[in-house]
Amino acid sequence: MQLITIEQREKIVEQRTRSILIMHLSIFILLIFSFGFSSAQTKLWTTAYYAGWMQGQNNNGHLPAHDIDFSAVTHIIHFAVVPNSDGTLDTASNTITESNSLELISLAHKHGVKVLISIGGWNSGEGFRGATSLLNLTSFISNLISLVTTRGYDGIDIDWEPLGSADAVLYIALITSLRTALNTLSNETLLTTANGSQAEIISQVFPLFDQINLMTYDLSGAWPGWVTWHNSPLHNGGYQFPCCPGSFLPSTDSHVDDFIDAGIPASKLGIGIDFYGYVWNGGNGTTTGGVTKPRQTWTSDPWVQGNVPYYTIMQDYYQPQYYNWDDAAKASYLSIDDTGSTNDKFISYDDEKTVQAKFDYARTKGIGGLIIWELGGGYRANQSAGQKDVLLQAVKNARDRIADVNDAIPEIPALFALEQNYPNPFNPSTTIQFSLPITEHVELNIYNILGEKVAGLVNETLSAGTHNITWDASNIPSGIYICRFRSFNNVLTKKMTLIK
Secondary structure (H helix, E strand, C coil): CCCHHHHHHHHHHHHHHHHHHHHHHHHHHHHHHHHHHHHHHCCCCEEEEHHHHHHHCCCCCCCCCHHCCCCCCCCEEEEEEEEEECCCCCCCCCCCCCCHHHHHHHHHHHHHCCCEECCCCCHHHHHHHHHHHCCEEEEEEHHHHHHHHHCCCCEEEEEEEECCCCHHHHHHHHHHHHHHHHHHCCCCCEEEEEEEECCCHCCHHHHHCCCECCCCCCCCCCCCCCCCCCCCCCCCCEEEECCCCCCCCCCCCHHHHHHHHHCHHHHHHEEEEECCCEEEECCCCCCCCCCCCCCCCCCCCCCEEEEEEHHHHHCCCCCCCHEEEECCCEEECCCECCCCCCEEEEECCCCHHHHHHHHHHHHHHCCCCEEEHHHHHCCCCCCCCCCHHHHHHHHHHHHCCCCCCHHHHCCCCCCCECCCCCCCCCCCCEEEEECCCCCCEEEEEEECCCCEEEEEEEEEEEECEEEEEEEEEECCCCCEEEEECCCCCCEEEEEECCCC
């Protein structure tokens, strides 16, 4: 270990003090000018997918176009025309009929909302590969342009799923050719894409897109080596897979960082709000018998219902006493702990609170906007007026909300601090709060009384502010543990008691 002199230590303290003063001065300046910039913070796109099967064969389905509150969105993506491998287009499978297109576009345009047509959807990869081959690409582009012009769409959304690394050449050729063709119609014709994981491919053509929307949902499942986890969490809270130290649970933020790290500007990116949720059922061997909450391991597999509409969750499962908020992940869930394990449930879904959290995140992160999958899933047709589209109204309120100064500028702590965990004693999880006066690299680890490290919770550079981390000790035996918080020039510890 390298020792430092008293003079060096004093210089470090002086530099840290200067950094804190500069930061507080910057905040003061920002407070002065914040009102002038508050309107710019709200300019996020809100792009909503609208599925043809929800519109119905003749605009008479679960959510007809005339029941959409167009004032809540900036763009609508009509979902979806399927590409055939010969370059032709399948408009029938998802009921993208001419009359449905006309109804949607005419209503949206009256409210100043642009409408794009989505091409693709799940399992469309094979069709895309054939349609974008050298033999078919030209006719495929021609068919897409014809669809846009004859029906009056304002642009195209490419939803190539799954997009693999082997598809890079074909994908890049498609986007390059399509952007050129759309520009011949108008420089205002839009081109967007939905993607989840192929940042390296997207980074090669990102300037050609108006929006790059990340499908930051469907992020969990009952797969080998997994734990119960949220469908669309903002953060992972520092949690790792029990099997694989250093491998963190997925989150919206980690996906965004992957795309930014690939060289794509944050302003090009959008994140997802899911009007559908995941219902985890049964299983065995968790701390509650079956699955009932996030970050549980199991011995007998649970089964998962994916893409359950919000209206079904509220009608069939929601009761106030089941509701929980995971502050580390910024995610809502229902916890149903029934007698035995068969009927236990962990239900992960987006609600009004997560909608607000995602808009706050978008403004703080500096990204371009948000997408909704999918309008019909959030529409409760059997409810009274004012209660039919509460999720969409939450989107509208969050988009239009101008954060006041206290919301926009978090208070910067004056000292490096580690608070006592709460609850304490605990079983099986507890929250650890710590504060940083400046941005710096920190470590937060848990040790047993023998000095052996049992958990690593944080090992990264964090911004100045107050942070909360939840430690789930489900797989750790009862005992006294030491929480050790370390930065470049500080080490703090707290004792914690785990009782099972």
